[in-house]
Amino acid sequence: MDQTASGFLRPGSQASSAFGLKFDRPSQRGTHRRGGDRQPASTAYAGKRKHGAAADQHPSSTSSDDDDRCFEPGPPGLLPDGMRGPDLPPMQPTYRFGDPSLPVSRYRRQILYLVENHATTIILGETGSGKTTQVPQFLFEAGWAENGFSIAITQPRRVAATTVATRVAEEMGCDLGTTVGYAVRFDNALTAGRTRIKYLTDGVLLREMLDDPLLSSYSVIIVDEAHERSLATDMLLGLLKKIQRRRPDLRLIISSATLEAAKLRDFFDGGTVSAAAAKRRAAAAAAAAAAAAAGSLPPPPPDPNRTPAVVTVEGRTHPVQVHYLETPAPNYVHAAVESAVSIHCEDLPGDILIFLTGQEEIQAAVGLLEEHARRLAGSRGYSLKLLPLPLYAGLPGAQQQAVFRSTPRGYRKVVAATNIAETSLTIEGVVYVVDCCFVKQRCYNPLSGLESLLVAPISKASAAQRAGRAGRMRAGHCFRLCTEGDFANQLPEVTVPEMQRSNLVSMVLQLKALGIDNVMQFEWLAPPPAEALVRALEELHALKVLDEDARLTPDVGLALAALPLEPGLGAVLLASRELGCCEEVLTLVALMGLHHVWAPAQGTGTGAMEEVKSGKVQCMRWKRPRPSSQRLRATE
Numbered sequence: 001m002d003q004t005a006s007g008f009l010r011p012g013s014q015a016s017s018a019f020g021l022k023f024d025r026p027s028q029r030g031t032h033r034r035g036g037d038r039q040p041a042s043t044a045y046a047g048k049r050k051h052g053a054a055a056d057q058h059p060s061s062t063s064s065d066d067d068d069r070c071f072e073p074g075p076p077g078l079l080p081d082g083m084r085g086p087d088l089p090p091m092q093p094t095y096r097f098g099d100p101s102l103p104v105s106r107y108r109r110q111i112l113y114l115v116e117n118h119a120t121t122i123i124l125g126e127t128g129s130g131k132t133t134q135v136p137q138f139l140f141e142a143g144w145a146e147n148g149f150s151i152a153i154t155q156p157r158r159v160a161a162t163t164v165a166t167r168v169a170e171e172m173g174c175d176l177g178t179t180v181g182y183a184v185r186f187d188n189a190l191t192a193g194r195t196r197i198k199y200l201t202d203g204v205l206l207r208e209m210l211d212d213p214l215l216s217s218y219s220v221i222i223v224d225e226a227h228e229r230s231l232a233t234d235m236l237l238g239l240l241k242k243i244q245r246r247r248p249d250l251r252l253i254i255s256s257a258t259l260e261a262a263k264l265r266d267f268f269d270g271g272t273v274s275a276a277a278a279k280r281r282a283a284a285a286a287a288a289a290a291a292a293a294a295g296s297l298p299p300p301p302p303d304p305n306r307t308p309a310v311v312t313v314e315g316r317t318h319p320v321q322v323h324y325l326e327t328p329a330p331n332y333v334h335a336a337v338e339s340a341v342s343i344h345c346e347d348l349p350g351d352i353l354i355f356l357t358g359q360e361e362i363q364a365a366v367g368l369l370e371e372h373a374r375r376l377a378g379s380r381g382y383s384l385k386l387l388p389l390p391l392y393a394g395l396p397g398a399q400q401q402a403v404f405r406s407t408p409r410g411y412r413k414v415v416a417a418t419n420i421a422e423t424s425l426t427i428e429g430v431v432y433v434v435d436c437c438f439v440k441q442r443c444y445n446p447l448s449g450l451e452s453l454l455v456a457p458i459s460k461a462s463a464a465q466r467a468g469r470a471g472r473m474r475a476g477h478c479f480r481l482c483t484e485g486d487f488a489n490q491l492p493e494v495t496v497p498e499m500q501r502s503n504l505v506s507m508v509l510q511l512k513a514l515g516i517d518n519v520m521q522f523e524w525l526a527p528p529p530a531e532a533l534v535r536a537l538e539e540l541h542a543l544k545v546l547d548e549d550a551r552l553t554p555d556v557g558l559a560l561a562a563l564p565l566e567p568g569l570g571a572v573l574l575a576s577r578e579l580g581c582c583e584e585v586l587t588l589v590a591l592m593g594l595h596h597v598w599a600p601a602q603g604t605g606t607g608a609m610e611e612v613k614s615g616k617v618q619c620m621r622w623k624r625p626r627p628s629s630q631r632l633r634a635t636e
Contacts, residue, residue, distance in 0.1 A: 099171060102130030104313050108138050111311060115139065115220070119244055120252045120268045120308040122261050126315025127468030131255050132160075132224055132424055133168050136197045139220055140179075144251070145196035149219035154202040156230045158184035159393055159400060160424035165189070165199040166401070185564065202232040206239075210513060210562065214243055220251045225423050226264070227256040227461070229497035229526075235507055238523050239514070241268060254308075257423055257465060261310045267525050268308045318471040320433075324484040332436040332481045333361050337368045339434045339479050340414050344376070344386055350431025350473070351413040355466050357440045357455050358418060362390045365416040384412040391417035403427060419458075422465045426472070433470045433478040435463060437487070441496075444503045446535040451503050459495040463487070499528045504536040505567050509545060512552050513561030543571045565589065 114121045125131035155161040165182035177189035183200040329335035336354045369388035391403045407413040439458045444451040470476025540546045545557045563570040576585035
């Protein structure tokens with residue numbers, strides 16, 4: 001492709017043989033120019049330390065000024081480490097908990113206090129703060145997974161769910177699938193009745209609600225990476241708000257790196273407190289003060305505060321220097337490779353992370369890096385060898401895990417990844433980030449009914465997240481393959497929520513199956529376009545999923561809601577039973593669920609066929625959900 005109107009360039013245009021992409025250090029030459037400002041260790045969401053009585057009363061009371069009105073300090077020493085109440089039995093000594101070196105560990109007591117006293121807690125944690133791995137362990141140690149309850153942590157991507165679960169199991173010294181497990185589409189590592197910390201994709205948790213609308217097996221639900229605003233995450237937040245009305249004992253933690261706290265706080269604010277609840281809260285406060293004076297622990301409050309609490313956790317401690325191009329690169333894939341090779345030739349320590357948009361670009365970049373690695377291996381004067389590694393959603397699990405292993409002695413790891421490495425997943429040892437400043441996004445046109453996967457510039461918020469991948473070990477560097485002017489003037493501030501640019505047919509079907517009859521009045525963090533909702537209702541009616549009153553039909557509607565498929569594919573699958581071609585259609589539907597049917601990655605042919613077989617088995621095991629009258633309609 002040629003240069004876009006915004007000045008950004010996409011791969012495909014003819015690249016020059018000499019890119020001239022060198023770094024802006026005294027010993028270097030070229031066109032990379034250093035940005036005007038250093039990116040500080042705490043970019044935009046680090047709060048100021050509170051002063052006065054509140055800071056003295058509450059342990060680790062670090063929060064932003066915007067959070068003062070929802071912050072409730074407690075008496076000193078209210079919650080000693082590992083205790084949730086006076087009757088908490090001692091923890092089994094077989095577990096070891098957490099990584100005390102991570103920044104979130106300093107906020108452990110504050111987080112436990114807020115979760116105990118607030119129905120909803122919002123954790124704003126920068127990249128690398130440890131909130132994804134450590135907060136569930138804090139809760140487990142404090143007793144939130146006792147009496148048959150579990151702790152659920154949702155992730156927007158399956159790679160993050162499986163990788164983080166593996167890491168937490170290692171930290172706690174248990175086998176994956178026992179105390180700590182995961183559940184993603186077509187795969188899980190769980191033990192019924194034993195798994196207490198469960199990482200799962202938000203889509204899997206939504207599927208669980210078909211059988212258990214109130215999620216009664218969970219005491220705490222953590223919605224991680226809420227700032228990504230995926231379709232399933234936004235839908236889940238609205239449903240969890242309804243569930244909390246029926247389950248005041250359920251605690252909700254929303255973990256985000258960039259999402260504005262005020263928007264979430266207003267969405268989950270319980271509003272006016274009843275006189276009875278206010279009286280119970282006053283009695284609980286008096287009991288807490290008396291217990292503190294007597295030197296004992298107070299019981300948990302009978303009625304949690306409905307106003308969400310907000311805590312800000314600082315992230316990395318090292319600054320990140322941001323660099324820009326003097327002129328746009330004609331091909332950002334080649335430019336990214338040349339930048340990585342230039343970094344390597346400087347022979348300074350630290351691994352390299354390259355952000356690209358998809359599998360094809362990553363495979364091309366890894367191929368070019370391997371060629372450079374072979375060429376440089378025969379040269380003298382370099383103490384390290386290049387080790388190129390890919391990372392994308394369709395990569396087999398074993399190859400994904402290779403990215404997170406320690407770099408072998410004598411090598412420098414160069415990881416080419418999609419935006420799945422932007423948040424949640426932390427690749428240790430990364431000092432340099434090369435950012436193409438593009439991402440693939442799904443875009444839906446409700447008028448034509450067509451959905452496309454387009455390459456678009458990232459937002460400034462996403463760019464900050466990518467830069468944050470560097471600087472965890474030492475001062476890092478981020479090389480953005482765009483000019484500083486394009487970055488300032490052409491990139492949007494935040495990513496458009498997926499709800500605003502996606503086909504809503506599957507989402508509307510699932511809401512109907514959960515008993516949400518009027519989807520137009522459903523409580524959204526940000527409502528989707530009305531025309532997209534109307535188009536979804538029309539399509540479901542055409543598939544005979546909805547009747548004239550826009551309710552699920554008993555024969556087709558409930559059956560399609562139980563299938564983990566797009567409604568159109570599900571309707572074809574159901575029709576195949578009557579036409580006697582079920583086996584053939586099963587194969588076709590399973591194949592259509594693959595991302596790359598005709599061009600699988602090298603060495604993944606067997607894995608692709610296993611995914612097809614797994615999809616067929618899962619489709620054959622579907623079951624009808626309970627009637628919608630037993631669902632979330634009762635929470636209205």
